Amino acid sequence: MHLKQFALAPRPFQMLIILLLISPNSSKDSPCQSLNVSLTQKIDNEGFHRELKWLLERGPTSLQCKLAIRLDVGPEMYLNPDQIADLNRLGHLSVLIVGDVDVEAPAHLSKGHITYIYVPPFAERVSLNVPFHLRYQRAQISGGYGKVIVNKPSVLALSPQSEIKAPCDISNGVLCSWRNVSYQALFDEVELLVPVGDLDDYPLVSIVTLLLGCAGCIYTLSVLSTTPL
Structure with a gap:
């Protein structure tokens, strides 16, 4: 539309054109579309009972964005559903485990599961301490140690325009649209050793x-x- 035609158009039509021109830019510049996120990871304790310690930091302009950390847990380790339920009930964490978890099964008879850790809102620095456990591995000649790789977590942001479907929170099975967030990983890949019979x-x-x-x-x-x- 030429400038002269725009000037002669009715005022409501002019406002509609302005909104259509502004809307894409405003969604593009939304603080939830370009996030500045860093994640520090540390593993504490020894033996079969460990604890993942995360420190998530983000810019002040994205404090209203809903974030979650997704961890794909391999068959060599697990999160105890009863322990996680207690932490959720006490308000220490907000964690959802997707998949069946047999806490008694050894590694070679187990399957992996997915865990979502929901980040508390309105904080630039958030500390999250997630307990997990290593499984017994199949005995082998001469014994030794088995290796357990802790997968790199993914950071998700709630975004209605995205294709990733994941639970909205721990309260029910309703799915929301999320997107992967590129973040600065301030840690190296973790490889743990577990004694083998x-x-x-x-x-x-x-x-x-x-x-x-x-x-x-x-x-x-x-x-x-x-x-x-």
């Missing part, structure tokens, strides 16, 4: 277990035989 010790362990079982049965029978009816 030694198959060379299998005969000795079997014999000792059998002897202890027999000794327990003999003791139980002796106590029952000396107890008056």
